[in-house]
Structure formats: C-alpha cells, structure tokens
Amino acid sequence: SDSGSFSNTMEYAFDDWTVGQLAKALGKDDLYQKFNERGSWWKNAIDSDGYCHMRSSNGTWSPHFDPVLSGASSEYVEANGWQMSYFVPQDINALIQMTGTQKFIDRLEWGFKKSEPWRYNGPNKAYWTCPVNQGNEQTMHLPFLFNYAGKPWLTQKWSRSVLDRYYGKGVSNAYLGDEDQGQMSAWFVMAAIGLFQTDGGNSVRPTYEIGSPIFDKIEIDLGGRYGRGKKFTIIAENASFDNIYVQSAVLNGKKLSSFKFPAKDLLAGGSLKLIMGPAPNKGWGLQKK
Numbered sequence: 523s524d525s526g527s528f529s530n531t532m533e534y535a536f537d538d539w540t541v542g543q544l545a546k547a548l549g550k551d552d553l554y555q556k557f558n559e560r561g562s563w564w565k566n567a568i569d570s571d572g573y574c575h576m577r578s579s580n581g582t583w584s585p586h587f588d589p590v591l592s593g594a595s596s597e598y599v600e601a602n603g604w605q606m607s608y609f610v611p612q613d614i615n616a617l618i619q620m621t622g623t624q625k626f627i628d629r630l631e632w633g634f635k636k637s638e639p640w641r642y643n644g645p646n647k648a649y650w651t652c653p654v655n656q657g658n659e660q661t662m663h664l665p666f667l668f669n670y671a672g673k674p675w676l677t678q679k680w681s682r683s684v685l686d687r688y689y690g691k692g693v694s695n696a697y698l699g700d701e702d703q704g705q706m707s708a709w710f711v712m713a714a715i716g717l718f719q720t721d722g723g724n725s726v727r728p729t730y731e732i733g734s735p736i737f738d739k740i741e742i743d744l745g746g747r748y749g750r751g752k753k754f755t756i757i758a759e760n761a762s763f764d765n766i767y768v769q770s771a772v773l774n775g776k777k778l779s780s781f782k783f784p785a786k787d788l789l790a791g792g793s794l795k796l797i798m799g800p801a802p803n804k805g806w807g808l809q810k811k
Contacts, residue, residue: 531563531564531566531567532564532567532574532606532609532610533609533660534560534563535560535561535562535563535564535610535612536561536564536609536610536611536612538557538558538560538561538563539557539558539560539561539562539612539613539724540561540612540722540724541553541557542554542555542556542557542558542560542561543558543724543725543726545557546558546726547726561612561613562613562616564609564610564617565616565620567606568607568617568620568621569583569587572607572620572621572622572625572626572629573587573589573603573604573607574589574603574604574606574607574609575587575589575603576592576597576603584597587603588603589602589603589604589607590602590603590604590653592604593605594648600658600660601658601660602653604629604633604653605653605655605658605660605661606660607621607629608630608661608663608664608667609660611663611720611721611722612721612724614667614670614720615670618670618671623671623672626667626671627668627671627673627676630664630667630668630671631676632653633653633654633664634653634654634664634665634680634683636652636653636654637652637653637654637655638683638687640652641687641688641698642654642655642656642657642684642687642688642698643655643656643657643688643698643699644657644658654684655699656684656688656698656699656706656709657697657698657699657700657706658699659702659705662705662706662709663718663720664680665677665680665681665683665684665713665733666681666718666720666731666733667720668680669731669732669781669782669807670720672808674732674768674781674806674807674808675767675768675802675803675804675806675807677731677733677734677781678733678734678766678767678768678802679734679766679767679802681713681718681733681734682733682734682736682766684713685710685713685714685736686763689710713733713734714735714736714737715735715737715740715742715756716732716733716734716735716736716740716756716758716796717730717731717732717733717756717788718730718731718733719731719785723785727784727785728784728785729782729783729784729785730782730783730784730785730788731781731782732768732771732781732782732783732794732796732807734761734766734767734768734798735756735758735761735796735798736761737756737758737761738757738758738759738760738761739755739756739757739758740755740756740758741753741754741755741756742754742755742756742788744789744791750789750790750791751789751790751791751792752791753791754788754789754791754792754793754794755792755793755794756793756794756795756796757793757794757795757796758796758798759795759796759797759798760797760798760799761796761798762798764800765798765799765800766798766800767798767799767800767801767802767803768796768797768798768803768806768807769796769797769798769799769803769806770796770797770803770806771794771795771796771797771806771807772794772795773787773792773793773794773795774787774792774793774794775793778794779806779807779808779809780807780809780810781807781808
C-alpha cells in the first residue's frame, strides 16, 4: 500500500538527521547536506491542522482521520497520529512554529491531563487510550517539549508527574510495560537528576535540558576520561515532593536564564545549582540560548 509512506518519515527523518550530524562532525559537508535535508521530510507528514497524518504517494491525505483512534491498529501500530505529531526531536522549534505555539501547548497539556489518571500507561497495549504512554518510546520525550514552547514550569510539573505516577515509590508498583533494552530505567535516571536530551544528544553541539530533580544533591563521576573533568554536581536546594519548580539556576558560578546548557559544560566538570520551590517561577528558563 502507498498509505503511510511518509508517516513512518517521523522516525526515519530523525534517523537521517542523526546521520547528517555525524557527517557534519566528520567534515563531510556533502553527506551532511543530503541527510540533513532528509531530516526535514517530517514536514510532509504534518497536515494543515498540525497532526501527523497518513497520506498516499500521490499526496492525498487518508480520509476520516482521527488523530487518537488512528492508533487502534487502523493506521498505526504502537502509536497514533496524536503521538507521532510530536516526534520531531531534531527540530522542536520548527514543529512548534508549524503547529502554532498555543495549539502545541494546549494539545500537549490535554494529553497529560488525560493520561495522568491512567498512570501514563495504555492497558493491554491500547496505546490510543493513553496519549502520553511512558511504556512506549515515541512519547517519552513529551514532558520536556514544554521547555521549547516557553513553558519550562510545565516540563517540571509533568516530568515529576510521570516519575510519581508511572514509576511510583514502592516495589509493588514495578514497571507498567516492557523495559525495552533499559529505555525506561534510563529515562527515570535522567528525569530523577533533572536532566534530559530530547534529541538524544545527537547534535554536533549537544545540550542538556533542565527538568525537576528529585534529589537535593547529585554527583556525576566523569572519571577524567576522554578529556572530561572529574565530577559534575547538581544541587537542587529545597527539592522535595512538593518543591518541584525551578526558581533560579546557576551554572559554574554564573546565572543561567535558559532551560538548557551545552553538554560540554557538564562534561568538563563543575556544578549546576538550582533553587526549588512549590510554585512555578514563570519568568525562569525562557531564554532560548
């Protein structure tokens, strides 16, 4: 069938982009240009309403499209149109611009509010019943997208919600899905220390994005290997079950007004100090660089 030839391109486009980034790092500009262009083909799968929508090779969109019910094994397997609409980890800013900032935020919040009572888990692999499904890779980056839409406090709120609801606090909670090669554990570790990389760290100049640490002090042993420093420390003053919101940040002694910082600043060794509180500071983290 011709149907779905693009809607698969959300994952393939990301894969192509990562190849392009490797080519760029190696100084192979022709390959970089080729694969970077292919990394933008996700735009062919987004319809005028901002949803990832199946289309045939002649360009016509599939009829009777429902972004949620499209996951009921009718157009997607282990995903749906709503979920795949957000799978552009290589260029979130372009996706937000294409969708519209307020629409992007409103739809994303709708997904979290609908999924929280389900503990972010679609029972019996009914992925369409739970828009934000923590047991499935396509939606594991969703809490951190609010950072890019100018609402970092919502990243802090919803990443903590997933930690609390999906992972729980006792042995009896266990995991609600397939561990998938350590993906869910790795996500937990990163979210718990308050750091994330939406693009998987695949950019030529990778960054770390700030979430909401659950510990008041974290020490990352860098080992001094591969030109790295010895240790990076994350202090999250006042961090607790209630104090989930970043009030201010200082990176290596300098005020940090952005929700993200270069990965090289972590790998060189140093410290990130966050002040946490029970209410969001809606003025922090808005700076894009």
